[in-house]
Amino acid sequence: MLKLFKNIEHQRVVAAVDNESSFTGKFFVLLILSTIIATLGLIANNISVVIGAMIIAPLMWPILGVSLSITRQNQRFLRESIALLAVSIILSIAVAAIVSLLSPILEINGAILERTNPTIIDLVIALATGAVATYIVLTPQSNHLAGVAVAAALIPPLAATGIALALQDFAATQGAMLLFGANLFAIVFMSIILLTIGGFAKTKKEEEKVNITISLVVSFGLLVIIAAPLGIVLKESIAAQHQEAVAFEVLSEEIQNIDETALLSSLVVGKTNPDSNIIVIEATVQAPLGAELFVSDQDRIAQLISESINHAVTLTIIITPTLTAKTPVTSDQIDINKLVTNITKRHIPNSDVLSVTVEETNDDIHITTVAALKTPLSDQKYRQQNIQQQLQTALNRNVKFALNILTYHQTEETE
CATH class of the missing domain: 1.20.1080 (Glycerol uptake facilitator protein)
Known part of the structure; x- marks a missing residue:
């Protein structure tokens, strides 16, 4: 060496x-x-x-x-x-x-x-x-x-x-x-x-040799002190990835009992605070209008996840209605779908709009759009805000707009 x-x-x-x-x-x-x-x-x-x-x-x-x-x-x-x-x-x-x-x-x-x-x-x-x-x-x-x-x-x-x-x-x-x-x-x-x-x-001076040794020992000591929390973070990160993977697997299987076309669209796994022993899970499921999830079902799913990860769990599942062949679609909804698709493609060129979900309340219109792109958007939040503002102007209603981007890689077909 x-x-x-x-x-x-x-x-x-x-x-x-x-x-x-x-x-x-x-x-x-x-x-x-x-x-x-x-x-x-x-x-x-x-x-x-x-x-x-x-x-x-x-x-x-x-x-x-x-x-x-x-x-x-x-x-x-x-x-x-x-x-x-x-x-x-x-x-x-x-x-x-x-x-x-x-x-x-x-x-x-x-x-x-x-x-x-x-x-x-x-x-x-x-x-x-x-x-x-x-x-x-x-x-x-x-x-x-x-x-x-x-x-x-x-x-x-x-x-x-x-x-x-x-x-x-x-x-x-x-x-x-x-x-x-x-x-x-x-x-x-x-x-x-x-x-x-x-x-x-x-150096020939013993004092300087001692000082160099002390510097090395102090530097090594600082490394050990810093390494301790970094090791804990790594352990927690591995545990969090395992918990999220288990939650995703269990939820993806169990939501099929709601409807065979139900889709797990988002999943957030974490803790309310670092000292808590309870894992908080929030899941959003896209399912046809009329699909129901009872409290007993939600508790059962939470129990399955809890047993799998050996941790106490609180589970919240939000069902977002989607328009499918099972749901009657009005002409107004069709017009909104076309409007959302056109505005989305205008603000995000080269995107393919895969689905548009519309849910009306007394005060707002909730619109969720799923679009596909070859590359991720770096300014998704900024474009989402612009689309929402244009939809509010066009519909003359208060619109809450959510944009989900799926990225994909296109492969060439070989004969």
């Missing part, structure tokens, strides 16, 4: 880190631009854009500055690197929050959610990232690759923190900061180890 660290140009590495981890206009321009790109990529749920931000992000250098100054016991350089890193963190979060507030589309999507629910797996990835990035810098390879590796672990969580703050979602903010902190300490820890192996900690 030590052969991998032969012929390291120590002066080149020190000069590169010292030159790049300093308060310069170039550093902050790249930091701001990379944060803007990453934030917009997360908001648009577009990982390719986020990867683009990683390419130009300069965050690797102050982190290596911290690790190198600890390894070489350079107190002045350590203070400068920590100051630059702290300013970079605050600036990145602030820029992400401002961009989020200016964005017309802002909601917690899959890309953001991934950065707000860290697990111990993310910590292991960060350890590997720190090792790879430091090794690339120590060897005569492209430092740019090292920057991408580190930015992949740090820029998205910082952008997600700013987005969560803009949404005033403090639970998501806490999760994103936990991920960032775990990644940061993991990268610093691995960098110190590799820099020490690479010969940057050569």
Whole structure:
């Protein structure tokens, strides 16, 4: 293994880190631009854009500055690197929050959610990232690759923190900061180890050797402290996935007793609060008008799920009526269906409207539309609001409109 660290140009590495981890206009321009790109990529749920931000992000250098100054016991350089890193963190979060507030589309999507629910797996990835990035810098390879590796672990969580703050979602903010902190300490820890192996900690003073050892022990201790909640989160995440899978399987089978054409359209599984031992399940079922679900049936289904997951369960099933061949359809309903289909296709080109569900009350018209697209919509909420406003104008009624998008991949038929 030590052969991998032969012929390291120590002066080149020190000069590169010292030159790049300093308060310069170039550093902050790249930091701001990379944060803007990453934030917009997360908001648009577009990982390719986020990867683009990683390419130009300069965050690797102050982190290596911290690790190198600890390894070489350079107190002045350590203070400068920590100051630059702290300013970079605050600036990145602030820029992400401002961009989020200016964005017309802002909601917690899959890309953001991934950065707000860290697990111990993310910590292991960060350890590997720190090792790879430091090794690339120590060897005569492209430092740019090292920057991408580190930015992949740090820029998205910082952008997600700013987005969560803009949404005033403090639970998501806490999760994103936990991920960032775990990644940061993991990268610093691995960098110190590799820099020490690479010969940057050569010193004859026993006091400095002790200080380096203390730094490693403290870094490892922080990793252990952070790893504990991450391990708990991973365990809870696995349990939640199992609970949702069981609930989906049981409900999909049992709703056939309501009607053979009934469809489980949505399922939410969670807890009212983290300390609760009761699993709360909310399911929406699409079934023909007239389909009935008695309280005894709902209690029976809840009992089946409870026994399967070995947890207390409260179950709420909402039946959304659909128009089928079994239900008489009036000319007014046909006209509304056509109107909804036309407006939906106008706002979402290339979509196929699969079904339109209309339910009228004394005050409102509830309309649920299911449409198919080849690619997911990044601004579904924004388009849904526009469709609802146009329907209200056309029908001169208060409309509550729900839009469900199904994505599919078209395959070519072979003869």
